[in-house]
Amino acid sequence: MTHIPEDHPRYASLITREKIVEGVQVGITSQQGLVAQGRGEAFDYLIGERTIESAVIAERVAVAYLLTAERPVISINGNTAALVPGSLVSLADVSEAEMEVNLFHRSDARVHRIIEHLKAHGAGNVLGAKGDARLDLSHDRAIVDQEGIYGADVVLVPLEDGDRCQKLVEMGKVVIAVDLNPLSRTSLSATVTIVDNVTRALENMVYFTKEMKKDNKEQLRGIIDSYDNRKVLADAMYAIQENLKNQAAREGIEWI
Numbered sequence: 001m002t003h004i005p006e007d008h009p010r011y012a013s014l015i016t017r018e019k020i021v022e023g024v025q026v027g028i029t030s031q032q033g034l035v036a037q038g039r040g041e042a043f044d045y046l047i048g049e050r051t052i053e054s055a056v057i058a059e060r061v062a063v064a065y066l067l068t069a070e071r072p073v074i075s076i077n078g079n080t081a082a083l084v085p086g087s088l089v090s091l092a093d094v095s096e097a098e099m100e101v102n103l104f105h106r107s108d109a110r111v112h113r114i115i116e117h118l119k120a121h122g123a124g125n126v127l128g129a130k131g132d133a134r135l136d137l138s139h140d141r142a143i144v145d146q147e148g149i150y151g152a153d154v155v156l157v158p159l160e161d162g163d164r165c166q167k168l169v170e171m172g173k174v175v176i177a178v179d180l181n182p183l184s185r186t187s188l189s190a191t192v193t194i195v196d197n198v199t200r201a202l203e204n205m206v207y208f209t210k211e212m213k214k215d216n217k218e219q220l221r222g223i224i225d226s227y228d229n230r231k232v233l234a235d236a237m238y239a240i241q242e243n244l245k246n247q248a249a250r251e252g253i254e255w256i
């Protein structure tokens, strides 16, 4: 890993980048994952590299869904496995959700490497190697486990592609997405869209789960019922616009 000095103004962003590069080097992350990370970085820059208030709301609603689910599943790909393995394991643990490796650029070797990587971070059972069920899609993200994503009622899909998100929603599942692009097909079709960096979102969700586990089901359902995903998307777009305006003002550039 390249040495990044802690006082570098872009320390957090550069460390995240290094983790993805390392993920590719050890065969966990796909090369395409580097491109996806670049896109994420660009949106994170636009939003101000912070968790906006509406993302906190979405994160709490996501936790309420996980805690009231019958069969919650966290879907894991090569990017999230490299970036936030510890938080994924903690979230599965505190929310009692299953973990399932599901890849767009699928190979059995990579599925197994990711399962081993998660186990090295404390995971118990990790699904995804069986691939004994199929979603109605023409690419490899269709391959899922019967006892995991296929039979789940709530699925958390950080860094998803739009097709599968839409398919899971069509199947009647609650889909929670984490995506820094508020206008991606995934963001537009998910039940709950968390417009935040997965590195911040997962950590927040672990914290909220520990706190909200004390709430009863009715309180959790109340949180869900008052939620409007369109408002959250609109707020993320507004936050991007305001961040750019403020930055322009600081630099003395007129906003036209």
Ligand code: PTJ
Residues within 6 Å of the ligand: 029, 030, 032, 033, 034, 035, 036, 037, 038, 039, 040, 041, 043, 077, 078, 079, 102, 103, 104, 105, 106, 159, 160, 161, 162, 178, 179, 180, 181, 184, 196, 197, 198, 199
């Ligand atoms: O490991 P695989 O084979 O399953 O492949 C995983 C990737 C991520 C390569 C695959 O799912 C893919 O190609 O994704 P996309 O279509 O590029 O979508 C990724 C979305 O996630 C984009 O909208 C990015 O803006 C967003 N994104 C990227 N990095 C982050 C992010 N959102 C939150 N946090 C990030 N760190």
